[in-house]
Amino acid sequence: MVEEALLVAVDFHAARGLAPQVTAVWPYDSYHDLRWLLVYHDSWFAFVVGLLVVTAVRGVLSAGLTALAWPAGTPRPAWGWLVRRNLEVAALATVVISPWAALSVAFSAVALSWYLFASLAPMVVLAPFLARAGVVAKWWRGLPKIELFGWSSLNFVVLTMAGALISSTPDGWTVGVAGVAGLANGLLWQRAVAVAARPGRRRLPQVPVAPIAIALTIAGAVFAQTLIGIAAGGKGMWRPPVLAERLPDRVPYAVIVLSGHDSRWDGDPPADPRVERFSYRGLDAQGRPLPYSPDATHQALDRSAALLADQVSALHKRTGRPIALIGQSEGSMVARTYLERLPPGPVTAVVMFSPLVQAGRTYYPPPGHEGWGVAAGWELRILLWLANLPRSVKDEPDEEFVRSVLANAPFYRNRILCPVGGVRMIAFLPTISAAEAPPGEYSRIPVFEAPAFHGGLLGQRTVEDRVVAFLAGEPVEQPRREYRLLQRLGAAWQAPPLLLTVNPLWSATREADPAQTGRVCEPR
Structure with a gap:
C-alpha cells in the first residue's frame, strides 16, 4: 500500500x-x-x-x-x-x-x-x-x-x-x-x-x-x-503474399515492403513490378534495391529511413504512382521514422505489422559511460556475448539499431502509432503481444487486431485480404476487447519505465511521457 x-x-x-x-x-x-x-x-x-x-x-x-x-x-x-x-x-x-x-x-x-x-x-x-x-x-x-x-x-x-x-x-x-x-x-x-x-x-x-x-x-x-531470438521480426527470407502475388488492379499504389530485424533478401524480385522490397543496403546504380544480409538490419533507424527515402523517390519516378509502405516490426519502425524525419512526399499510405509499441521505456549507456541502467547494460552484454558464441549473425545490445531506439526513446515511446497528416495509416497488432504495451492508450490510428505472436500476422490469408482492401481505399479496422485485457494482465511483469524527465539524454525533449499520463500522441 x-x-x-x-x-x-x-x-x-x-x-x-x-x-x-x-x-x-x-x-x-x-x-x-x-x-x-x-x-x-x-x-x-x-x-x-x-x-x-x-x-x-x-x-x-x-x-x-x-x-x-x-x-x-x-x-x-x-x-x-x-x-x-x-x-x-x-x-x-x-x-x-x-x-x-x-x-x-x-x-x-x-x-x-x-x-x-x-x-x-x-x-x-x-x-x-x-x-x-x-x-x-x-x-x-x-x-x-x-x-x-x-x-x-x-x-x-x-x-x-x-x-x-x-x-x-x-x-x-x-x-x-x-x-x-x-x-x-x-x-x-x-x-x-x-x-x-x-x-x-x-x-x-x-x-x-x-x-x-x-x-x-x-x-x-x-x-x-x-x-x-533477439530479433524484432522474422529471421531469414520473408515472403508474404503481397510479394508472391500480383496486386489487384483496384490498388492505385506502388508498394515497398520492409522486412524486420535479422531478415535477409537474396535479390529475388516480387511477382508484381509495382512492388519492391526495401533494401537495408540501398540502391544500385540503376536505382534497383540491393540484396542484403541480416547484418544490414542492425544499422540505425535514421540511416534506414534515409535509404527508404531514396527508394521511395526512385520507385515513384519509375511508376508515377503514389507509394504505400508495408513494414513488419523493425520495418514498421523504419517507415514511421521516415514519416517523422523526412517529408512524406509521394508516400500516402502506411501499413505497420507488429510495430514495437512504446519502445524505449528503459535505458543503459554505451560501454565506457555511466548513466541510468549501467549495470543492466553490462549484464545484457555478458549474456549476449555468451549467446553469440555459436551464432554466425551476432545480436548486440549496443548495435546501432538498438542504440537509435534508446537515444530517440521519447519519440518511439509516445508517437509510433500516431497519425501523420496526408497519410492513411493502419497498424496490424497481434493480440498475444498486447503485453508489450503498458496499460493505457497505445494507438490513435486505426488498428486491426488478431490472435498471433509478434511478427506472425502478415502471410495469413485473411489478414492479407485486409491489407489489399486497405490499399484499395476501403476502411479496415478491427480492435478486439481482449487486447486491452492482455495489456492489463501483463502490467505486473513489465520493468518500470525510466521516466523521461529523469534521463538527461531525454529530458530536453518536448515529448509527453505515457508512463505518467497513460496516453500517447500528446501535444509537444
Whole structure:
C-alpha cells in the first residue's frame, strides 16, 4: 500500500501494477526489487549500494513474514537462524534472477513480448524451491511437495490479477486494491510456510534437485537468446503474399515492403513490378534495391529511413504512382521514422505489422559511460556475448539499431502509432503481444487486431485480404476487447519505465511521457 501510494502521488501510471509484489512469496518479491534497481540506478556506486540495501531489506522482511506465517504446533527455528537463512536466500535469488530481470529491461527497451514471456517461466519454476529455502535446512534436496508448487503458482496468478485490477482502477482506489493484494500475499505466505515446515514424505530425497534447477535457470538466461531470438521480426527470407502475388488492379499504389530485424533478401524480385522490397543496403546504380544480409538490419533507424527515402523517390519516378509502405516490426519502425524525419512526399499510405509499441521505456549507456541502467547494460552484454558464441549473425545490445531506439526513446515511446497528416495509416497488432504495451492508450490510428505472436500476422490469408482492401481505399479496422485485457494482465511483469524527465539524454525533449499520463500522441 505504501509503494502504491507513492506511485499514485508521482503519477507513475505505468508502474502501478508492480506494487502487490512487494510482499509476494519468493522469488516474485526479489524479481520486483531487481527490476526497480536495474532501471533506477545511475552509477556503479548507486547500483552496489542499492543491491546491498535491497538484499538486506528483503532478507529481514522475508524472515519476519516466515516467522508470522509459521504453523502452530510445529517447532519454529530461532529468529537469528531465520534472518541468516533468508538473507542467504535473498542473495541467492539475486544471483539467479538478476539475468532474467536484465532481460525484462531489454524487453522494455525494444518492446518485445517474447522477452516478457521468457523471463516469467523461470520465476514459476523456481518459486517452490525458494519458498522452501527460507524455511527448512536441507531445502536443496528432493522435490518440493506438490502443494508448494500449487501455492506458489497461485501467487503468480494473484499477482497477475492484482496488477490487472490496479491498472483498471482509478487512482483514488488503487491503494485499497494493493491492500487486498497484500492480504492475499499474507494468506499465501501462511500456506506456503506451513507446507514447507511440516514434515512429510519427499520425492527424490537424496537428489540435489534445487541446485540443478538453479543451474538450468541461469543457463536458460543465455540460451533464451537463441530460443526466442533477439530479433524484432522474422529471421531469414520473408515472403508474404503481397510479394508472391500480383496486386489487384483496384490498388492505385506502388508498394515497398520492409522486412524486420535479422531478415535477409537474396535479390529475388516480387511477382508484381509495382512492388519492391526495401533494401537495408540501398540502391544500385540503376536505382534497383540491393540484396542484403541480416547484418544490414542492425544499422540505425535514421540511416534506414534515409535509404527508404531514396527508394521511395526512385520507385515513384519509375511508376508515377503514389507509394504505400508495408513494414513488419523493425520495418514498421523504419517507415514511421521516415514519416517523422523526412517529408512524406509521394508516400500516402502506411501499413505497420507488429510495430514495437512504446519502445524505449528503459535505458543503459554505451560501454565506457555511466548513466541510468549501467549495470543492466553490462549484464545484457555478458549474456549476449555468451549467446553469440555459436551464432554466425551476432545480436548486440549496443548495435546501432538498438542504440537509435534508446537515444530517440521519447519519440518511439509516445508517437509510433500516431497519425501523420496526408497519410492513411493502419497498424496490424497481434493480440498475444498486447503485453508489450503498458496499460493505457497505445494507438490513435486505426488498428486491426488478431490472435498471433509478434511478427506472425502478415502471410495469413485473411489478414492479407485486409491489407489489399486497405490499399484499395476501403476502411479496415478491427480492435478486439481482449487486447486491452492482455495489456492489463501483463502490467505486473513489465520493468518500470525510466521516466523521461529523469534521463538527461531525454529530458530536453518536448515529448509527453505515457508512463505518467497513460496516453500517447500528446501535444509537444
